[in-house]
Amino acid sequence: MAEPLQDAPHQLHTVEVDQPLAAVNRLLAGLHLALAATAISHRGVHDIMLAADLVLLFLWLLSQAPMLRPVSRAAFPGRLSHPALPGVDVMVVTADPDKEPAVKVMNTVISAMALDYPGGRLTVYLSDDAGSPLTLLAARKAYAFARVWVPFCRKYGVQCPCPERFFASNDQLDGGGGVDHHHELADDKIRVKNMYEAFKKGVEEATHDAALSQSWTKAARQDHGAHVEIIADKQDSSVSNSDDEDAMPSLVYVSREKRPAWAHHFKAGALNVLLRVSSLVSNAPYVLVLDCDMYCNTRSSVLEAMCFHLHRRRRADDLAFVQFPQKFHNLSSNDIYANELRSIFSTRWKGLDGLRGPILSGTGFCLRRDAVYGARPSSSQDHPFSSMEVGELKTRFGHSNGHVASLRRTAGSTTTSRDGLLPEDARLVASCEYETGTRWGDEVGFLYQSVVEDYFTGYRQLYCRGWTSVYCYPAPSRPAPFLGSVPTNLNDVLVQNKRWMSGMLAVGLSKHCPLGSSLAVSLPHSMGFAYYAFMALYAFAVLCYATVPQLSFFRGGTSSFPEASSLWFAAVFVSSLLQHLIEVSVAKRGLEVRTWWNEQRFWALNAVTGQLFACLSVALDLVGAGGRAVDFDLTSKASDNVRLYRDGVFDFAGCSTVLLPATTLCLLNDAALVGGVWKMVISGSRGHVSAELFLLCYVAALSYPLLQGMFLRRDPARVPAWITAMSVGMAATLLSLFG
Template identity: 35%
Template sequence: MTTLSTKPKPSTLHTLTVDPLAPYNRVHSLLYSLGILALLYHHCTTFLAPPSFLSLLLFLADLVLAFMWGLVQPFRWRSVRRREFPDRLIDTVGRKNLPALDVFICTADPHKEPPMSVVSTALSVMAFDYPTDRLSVYISDDGGSEVTLFAFMEAAMFARYWLPFCRENGLQERSPEAYFSSSVGGNSDKMKAMYQSMKEKVESALQRGYVAGNDLIATPKELEIFKKWKGFTRRDHPSIIQVLLESSKDTDIMGDALPNLIYLSREKNINSPHHFKAGALNTLVRVSSIMTNAPVVLTLDCDMYSNDPQAPLRALCYLLDPAMASNLAYVQFPQHFQGLNEDDIYGGEVKRLFRINPRGVDGFSGPSYVGSNCFFDRRALHPSPLAPLSSHDASEPRDRGSLHLDSVLKRAHEVASCNYEVGTKWGSTIGFRYGSLVEDYHTGYRLHCEGWKSTFCDPERPAFVGDAPKNLNDALGQVKRWCIGFLEVAISKHNPLTFGIRNASLPVGLCYAYYAYWGSWCIPLTIYAFLPPLALTYQKRLFPEVFDPWFYLYVYLFLAAYITDLVDFLRAKGSIHRWWNDQRIWMVRGLTSHLFGTIQFALNHVGISTPGFNVTSKVIEEEQSERYDKGMFDFGIASPFFVILGTAAIVNLSSFVIGIARAARIEGVFNEMFLHLFLSGFIVVNCLPIYEAMFLRKDGGKMPGNVTLISILVAGFFYLIGYFMFII
């Protein structure tokens, strides 16, 4: 058996080129830095002499903008692009010598993460262009759902037909859900009928809410398994491990070995912390170490299916490179999303997080871990074996004939128990790290601080494709959770500006600090959303008038920032329409996700309880889907997010109308208040979908009447505050 010690020639497997615009980016950074320093000097010499509360607010906003701009610069210093050659890997290493691969897929709620979508994800990786006797797929079901297990029992039978079908037809898209929803998939009637039958049985079980004791059970063995669920709850149940397929015993209809397929639901106890997804992943690390112990581990979100069967080979082009292998912790693929509407109104691509910034930091120690599509060297997660494992060396994959042995299963149940981690270093220095809702960011950051490196692999064909939230409230709630998790790292002893810079490097520390302080965007965006329009209403100048030399500094800083962002977006294969929506959703997130996330974090930090972790729903209603496909924003629920958005929209619209009316009547007002008018007008244009939802639309996605009313009342309150700030 082969481990990662295989040594092909490094030059044959991959190449690296530095972005040709890197020198221009550095020149721009220098010029823009001088502009920011000039602006801060202007604040100190003009608006702070004598200082006032309003000038201090404006100074704070620009100071935070300058701080965040400084943190993001290392992403632009040495952006690189890589290319790998999987065919050369096979020629050099040979298929029989490829290292074993364990795949981890986590799910937590069958009603928000439909079992059939999870099944399709698992089947897509089971169909990797990879030796099936060296491939194991683990399903972690943190919901403890009998329906999810039933779905995978059905999937195990379907896999006997699906995997040969993929090989015979040379499919690239090997998720049955994605394949059969495409025009190509419609031509495979027999296979589609089998899939549809499986889907109907699983969805029927999901609607009933149970499996045992009804006509869905096919065999006495299944009935015996599901009897275990009696008395189970999602938060209180023993560990469950079921080997659904075993490579040494199970074959497909062509007689070829099937991959191992193992279902796991770790022990849950309401009195024991479970650490959310990080805890589930650490349990998978331990259980897989007992059962298969592959040297390469792939973590995958339950809705992120394989779109390129050669993805493991691409990752191994780096993991098997002897010049990199000694300290290469993981290879990160970007997240791509299907089903986004034409102009991506909710910014679901998240290009900066998943594609642009990873290329930038790949020029240093490598990209951060983003929770999915990531191939790990097991040594980075678990440097020492869980002895005693077996008679085999710990660095070798387990004997495939031993998965059903009582001794193996007993040991696997032990390491999946609630108490196993007590008194150990799991979650602190071993495995996926605890202490933050964003366990992926925290884990990648800590690995980089420990001397490990990573690599960004972004092939022309997306290797993995998933679902972005198509519900605006869910999309904003997801980012709010990220902000809370980032802030948890920022205030810990592992702060990237101290611990990160000291233990990794200055550029890497700054890059991780950019995300750690992501929630800080709420400060300047909230101030600029309300202060300039209120000043415009009461005709109090905050910015230089036209023809003042300082006026051109503001113009330069605004245009340079937006043009640079547009160029980066277009070079990452974006469109102008998508860029416009991306910058709009950035402002929306600043007023909602970042603001509420920062407030919730602060409340939690002082001991005030707030709602905890929520799984983002992958289910979307038909009417909601139709509105989304038409590019219509959905404000159909009474969310606090929409109250603050409605308030900002009303304040800026009324102030802009008042300002334009005054400028038309009074000479000199336009020149004096031009920047105020421009900012309010710019926000008004970005808020057009909000006005439409508040006053024009009649469909289910319109702004609820009570939200509109509250927004108007809060806007009036802001004007009252403005009266006392600007007049009295």
């Protein structure tokens, strides 16, 4: 049975350890380890397949650490005292108005402004890294609409504060509005919907405004000055600060300065600018970070986070952040690209929560400001930096008098200006030169040593300093706190995975490797982080299993599996498949063979595409031949051809070189399968090739969509002809040289 924490009347949250699941995980892990060790012991010491098996075993061992103690949590926001709630700064980041359409970005902004939280203690910051006048204009229009939308949500108890979702959904109210307002709802809904349609139309017209587009070019994305603006209406200044329950949340637009000669550090740099600007304007003790496409799906999410942050605990106050899962509104029922990220957000984050907390996941987390500033739990008081001299503070945080003063004030003591006037230092802290000579990105704020700033900051900046976190996963009966969108084009998915894998592998191979920090963080927790740091190494193992057995089977007469241990390897394979199937079925609460198969297929595809190119990129960077080997390509959030994705058909349109290894290995496998079987029939001898035959058939089944896309489809989303031609040539070369 699960072990619940005692649910006292005033307790704000509970936690349960899923003991039955933990016991099953440990039993399966022990069985698989014994089988794998026995099979590997029969490998020859000079066999390249031994190296592949050892890599697989190493990654599997790391992956088991989060499975040892899975937990679930529940929050009770109704027990919070609203007058005692601290301030929260919501930070939304966007970087490209072409790939991140303004209407979608503004839906996220508007949904954040409509959260169920005292308006006088909620401030929304929008970071526009492109410095686009369209985004600024859309933000102004969004604020004008929010002045109607926010009171509407409060009055009728709207459940989902995202207007686009609200007007397209039937599940709209949570009952908070009461029956007295029910007769008014129909008329108000029509009125607000018309205003929303007018808002969208205004933004769309601005998108096609020639005068607006001529005032800003694509080159200006990397070369523009700082602009900070508090978007407010003078009518809002009539709201008393003491009546902050009904106050209108403030919206602050921030476009930091960007120059070609200065490194901008991508999302981490943008978030650090937001931290500094917000310290001058609202200085809330907690920040909620959202990607521009990750809109609020329930109004209670911040209150749920506060249930953990404000809960009185017996031990030291060491909670740095509350992480929410990433859920997506455009997932297909047949998720062929494994976009759900089930193994992360439905399985392993729960297990990491049972250790010291999940990995910081880029979006949907509520974080203590002083923790990300570099404070330690032992010094986290109202003034964690009060012992530092002014000179030391300026060396560490920069020469903004306003920002240094905010470090010595009680967080949240600054009141947001409602007349549009900015503190004097606002543009200074958003300038390119401000971080020069400071500790920003190194010891202060989000760290710059990796393009996966969330992963690296969570581990080095927070966990290694003694902080912990919790994972707030909603019960199956409750809606997801936040909903985002996933890429529906295969190339976008693979490029996104390449970026993640290369960033984490670069950390794993650096002096900041999680396995080298087990003294600061528990060994199981370090292993959980290290699994993602080295996940790209699956590429080596899969590459071996996609070439050596194939060539061996094609030649005939020899086997890549030792005869005495072929049954052991078969048992290891079955054990791995069974463990994965149970893991999927537990997470999905039912036997989910289709989800299991989709994840199996995409795991193999991703290993020889995104993960393989990530390894090459990091290797070139390490030897100094890669230049800017680790890139930061944005995936498109704009509408594309989603029909194929919804129908479970792979969309290869626009696929780049990243797909080439997968198509080549697919042809190599199929050619070796046909050629090897033909040789067996001609010779009349099967030899010791049963293991290879099974493996090649399994790989053929996994890679069938690639074969179909190259030769059996005629639609525009088939595999590009140049990739097919190159794959045929490379596969033929491999067979002629080694077959």
